[in-house]
Amino acid sequence: MSTNKIKHIGVFTSGGDSPGMNAALYAIAKSAEAKGIKISGFRKGYEGLIDGDLVPLASHELKKITQKGGTILKTARSKRFLELEGRKKALQTLKANNIDALIAIGGDGTFKGLLAFSEICGIPFIGIPGTIDNDIFGADYTLGFDSAVNTAIENIDKIKDTAESHNRVFIVEVMGRDSGYIAIHSGLMVGADSILIPESGKDFIYLLDKVKNYDSEDAFLVVVSEGDELGAELVSSKIKEVNPNVDLRITKLGHVQRGGNPSALDRMLGIRLGVAAVNAISQGKKNAMVGILNNQLHLTPFEEVVKQHQVDNELYELLELFGK
């Protein structure tokens, strides 16, 4: 589609919220206004597309909330959009409101949704990676990941104080549905004795070896990703099997990691990617995600984005050196 045909862009946030989404919405509105393009926001992710729940967006309003976590548009996991019937209703909404391009801010599930939608809807779709899990191919960092890791380390530092005072073994579970990124980053930064992630199968053996003879004047800290196949409880019972003397506690950090004001990095990322998304649409691009790779803007087709993510080799090496 050529540049001058785009008059009205729809935007929505989808999947888990992540700090920085509001900054991206502000940037999208600002950039669209500068190009004379109208912007509407669909509320509650794909649910808003299906129900025609949309609101006009204005940059002077969004400017006030760029520093806030969460998403002003709200978000959802939509069962209805998984069905063709739901996607057909969403198509009707777009037609009825003369939307001629869509920007989605979400995780890999959201982009799988756009791929499915593109089979029945021909308008340009552009994605912005927004998930604390950082499990998206085509972006060094997703919106919200840096803030989530900062929240995790702030809290694990506190746990360490009490763990060291009691010489306790602590298992701290951090978020990451299928991804160990938050665990690796936070685990390295707090000096964890062991880091367990879903992408690595053998790490548990090293942990048991280490903890078997643990009887020290110190804490023993395990950071485990919620996506790890064993999980905190099973890890705990295995540790007690090999060393019944340990004084052990489990803390699950949970959704606290998704909230809070975005870090400087996430605010900047939101602004850069918001502007880049509008530019991409104006340049006639479609069905691709904007992301920052090596500090440069990149467009990656959705087909690539949704492929299984990989933890890169350098991170594995750090994990070997520090976490085992």
Ligand SMILES: Nc1ncnc2c1ncn2[C@@H]1O[C@H](COP(=O)(O)OP(=O)(O)OP(=O)(O)O)[C@@H](O)[C@H]1O
């Ligand atoms: N294969 C698919 N076909 C159609 N829609 C899909 C598909 N996969 C996911 N979706 C839609 O995308 C929504 C968001 O996906 P999901 O819940 O996996 O979150 P996400 O975007 O991966 O974000 P997060 O990483 O924060 O969980 C789903 O609730 C669903 O409505």
Ligand SMILES: O=P(O)(O)OC[C@H]1O[C@](O)(CO)[C@@H](O)[C@@H]1O
């Ligand atoms: O908010 P919900 O639906 O419980 O989802 C939790 C999942 O979302 C994420 O926080 C990503 O947004 C994952 O780390 C976690 O597994």
